[in-house]
Amino acid sequence: MTLPQLSKALTSLYNKLGNDWITENLISEPFDFRVYVRRGDETDLTDYVIEVYSDRPIPRSLLYKQGKEKTTWAYGVDISVLKHKFKELASYVDTFGSLGKTIGVTFMDLQTKP
DSSP: OOHHHHHHHHHHHIIIIIHHHHHHHBSOOOOOEEEEEEEOOTTOSSSEEEEEEESSOBOSEEOBOTTSOOOSSTTSEEHHHHHHHHHHHHTTTOOSGGGTOOEEEEESSBOSOO
16 A cells, blocks of 8 residues: 555544544544655654644543543543554554554644643
């Protein structure tokens, strides 16, 4: 799969399954995601970087809905939990780990103020 094809597939996946997970578990409206996948360079710690852009900034901390999984953070879900979920979803499209490749997810539009 080429990087543009992978970007398009991940955009669809994140807009469907990513938003399903967000709206089911977190107090948040869905986002409109756009994804760009690129090869990592010498400044990256991963072989591939998944850059996720959104229609509005993603808060650095989101709250779980009543009765959903709790975390150790006092204010809810740290952005790292969402990064992990999106990294996990990427494995549905391509098997990065099977060839020893590593991926990183970067949310490009993060809310700067709490």
